[in-house]
Amino acid sequence: MKHYQEVIGLIRAGVIPALGCTEPGAVALAAAYAKQAFGDMDIAEGQITVSVDPNVYKNGLAVGVPGTGQAGLAIAAALGFLIGDPGQELSLLSGITPGLLEQAKVMTQTGKVSILLNDKQGLYIEVIAKAGDTTARSVIAGNHTKLVSLQFNGTDIISAADNIASTARSKFCGDDVSLGELINAVEAAPYAELVFLEECVSMNLAAAAAGLTGRLGMAVGAHLQDLISENVLANDLVHYAKILTAAGADARMSGETIPVMSVAGSGNHGLTATLPVVAVGERMNISREKTIRALAVSAAVTLYIKNFTGSLSALCGCAVAAATGASAAIVWMLDGTTEQINGTIKNMIANLTGMICDGGKVGCALKLATAAGVAVETALLTLKNVVVPCSNGIILQSTDATIRNLGLVSNPGMVHTDKIILDIMLEKSKVFLNPDL
Structure with missing residues (x-):
């Protein structure tokens, strides 16, 4: 930690581009991870449930989501799922197109996206995508881009244990x-x-x-x-x-x-x-x-x-x-x-x-x-x-x-x-x- 290479590496990790408020951005990112795990999904048959801690909920309640003319976490989650590219991290919503926005609006207007408030302390976002018997689950926790769990039909793709070393390095x-x-x-x-x-x-x-x-x-x-x-x-x-x-x-x-x-x-x-x-x-x-x-x-x-x-x-x-x-x-x-x-x-x-x-x-x-x-x-x-x-x-x-x-x-x-x-x-x-x- 005392060597400049490690400190500069930590600064690099903590200084990244972001589009819009980072709480809706993190929700969109978690949804994109769930979509990546899920693969093809018929939105007409599916449901996305997002559970967030009180602070993510608070920060996403009234802030505008870039490129949408709307506020709130539901539209961010829908767009994140539709874009489905978690590699963009907090710049994910730069991938909005008019077609995707219309799809996202339909998802939110027809109740395909639910936002729930949990009682977790610290940043915590869970997204569960379901269609028929197929389920994908992603969890971002600790900071806005840290994926700690990714599951497909209950099987771990990425687990919290896999991220112990990463967590230690980010300290x-x-x-x-x-x-x-x-x-x-x-x-x-x-x-x-x-x-x-x-x-x-x-x-x-x-x-x-x-x-x-x-x-x-x-x-x-x-x-x-x-x-x-x-x-x-x-x-x-x-x-x-x-x-x-x-x-x-x-x-x-x-x-x-x-x-x-x-x-x-x-x-x-x-x-x-x-x-x-x-x-x-x-x-x-x-x-x-x-x-x-x-x-x-x-x-x-x-x-x-x-x-x-x-x-x-x-x-x-x-x-x-x-x-x-x-x-x-x-x-x-x-x-x-x-x-x-x-x-x-x-x-x-x-x-x-x-x-x-x-x-x-x-x-x-x-x-x-x-x-x-x-x-x-x-x-x-x-x-x-x-x-x-x-x-x-x-x-x-x-x-x-x-x-x-x-x-x-x-x-x-x-x-x-x-x-x-x-x-x-x-x-x-x-x-x-x-x-x-």
């Missing part, structure tokens, strides 16, 4: 490695090992540009830009980072067919972990190589934190993980000391830990704007040696121990909160489905 932290060692590994890596992150910059900036020019979603980024043009807000570094990051979320959460580079299985995490860093790099005239290396620092810190907070929780991971990664990267990029990098992580955790996740939706652009602005502002304050004392709240002298405390706040601390959030959202959805209630 990003533990008692044998510290956050500092991960950053040291990024610093030691030859630049040639990091140039793959160039795609992060181009892809996520393209999403931000689309959000701005198209005034997509809630147009949070575009409206912030308008306020600068009207001389209401300052055209400063903090607002530039907020505009880019919010505009990327505006594009992504609106359901447009616009890919972004995800981090830790989330496109919004990817936007938050990268665009504030890019904004600072541009405005501060930082070299391209140093900016790219800073993005690796951001990804490493984000993935490290997510290993403690979990893939999905009641905490907004864009705030507590991705923005913290961005802030650490900005301090690193501006030649901050190790103590200052640790300080900005503590400051971010002291500041944004209370931000909740209430599902994926266009309003996420507001949270990403807040997280991006705080990431930049906190980095700049920390470089002035403004650091919250370890006597405060959940902050400890050790940054690694502070992150572990954050993990405890997430789980078990916020488990009941998560349930209440979901209950509220489910009750509200009844009103939207039945306006007369």
Whole structure:
């Protein structure tokens, strides 16, 4: 883990392209695996049942599915099954055609796709496809792309036991490695090992540009830009980072067919972990190589934190993980000391830990704007040696121990909160489905 080759390999595995919200994307992927196991299936005679954990359900309830004009997990599952190409992972829905979309709509409208809520803790998606006496079952668990079980008529094609080694390799932290060692590994890596992150910059900036020019979603980024043009807000570094990051979320959460580079299985995490860093790099005239290396620092810190907070929780991971990664990267990029990098992580955790996740939706652009602005502002304050004392709240002298405390706040601390959030959202959805209630 302490060698740069392993760390860069883990960053590569955790930074991948994604189209649309990754919870519907993961459901589509699980359905594609089931289709792969099933082979030919007459949809008119078949049934697809999808069972998801509360957080996948929450994040898929109101977010647009790219290329469909619809929201929800059912249409994603139908399309994933029809496309049937799990090799595309979280970019699977880029394979939508008008014909497939019409078939998927028929499937959902005729009750061929059922979405069930289970009580699993942590990311868990099970898809069961049945037609006559034939059954295929797939399970994705732990993260958005990790297939842990695939069965055909009850016989394992892939089992959880087959994935033990893979799970061990994907572990990003533990008692044998510290956050500092991960950053040291990024610093030691030859630049040639990091140039793959160039795609992060181009892809996520393209999403931000689309959000701005198209005034997509809630147009949070575009409206912030308008306020600068009207001389209401300052055209400063903090607002530039907020505009880019919010505009990327505006594009992504609106359901447009616009890919972004995800981090830790989330496109919004990817936007938050990268665009504030890019904004600072541009405005501060930082070299391209140093900016790219800073993005690796951001990804490493984000993935490290997510290993403690979990893939999905009641905490907004864009705030507590991705923005913290961005802030650490900005301090690193501006030649901050190790103590200052640790300080900005503590400051971010002291500041944004209370931000909740209430599902994926266009309003996420507001949270990403807040997280991006705080990431930049906190980095700049920390470089002035403004650091919250370890006597405060959940902050400890050790940054690694502070992150572990954050993990405890997430789980078990916020488990009941998560349930209440979901209950509220489910009750509200009844009103939207039945306006007369």
